[in-house]
Amino acid sequence: MLRYRAVYRLQRGSFFAEVHDFPEATSFGATLAEARAHLLSALRYAAERRLRHGEQLPIPDANHSPGDVYLVELLTLLPRGDNTLGVEVAF
Numbered sequence: 001m002l003r004y005r006a007v008y009r010l011q012r013g014s015f016f017a018e019v020h021d022f023p024e025a026t027s028f029g030a031t032l033a034e035a036r037a038h039l040l041s042a043l044r045y046a047a048e049r050r051l052r053h054g055e056q057l058p059i060p061d062a063n064h065s066p067g068d069v070y071l072v073e074l075l076t077l078l079p080r081g082d083n084t085l086g087v088e089v090a091f
Contacts, residue, residue: 002057003074003090006039007066008032019075020066021058022046032071040075040087047077047085 009016015035019025025046027038047057057077066072074090 001079002060002077004043004060004077005062005064005066006036006043006073006075007069008035008071008073009068010070015070019043020064021060036089040089043075043077044085044087047087051083051085 004019004021006017006019014028014030015032016028017026017035017039019039022043025039025043027035027042029035029038050057076088076090078086078088080086
């Protein structure tokens with residue numbers, strides 16, 4: 001189980017979301033819920049892709065400062081028995 005920090009920015013009426021440790025995991029949406037749902041899918045896809053290619057998942061960078069953001073939350077990657085990953089918002 002790994003936890004990555006997701007950041008959400010509100011720009012021009014839309015929410016933009018990213019996971020610093022996975023530059024390829026970004027999303028946007030008209031609402032925070034929409035941007036979050038897209039980001040969960042993007043993170044899962046990016047992590048599974050790395051594993052399929054024999055790459056290790058990055059160690060979460062707790063020292064990265066996200067700057068000016070609307071919201072920061074932790075996303076948890078959970079291994080499943082079928083060689084896939086689940087992604088949940090950590091509470």
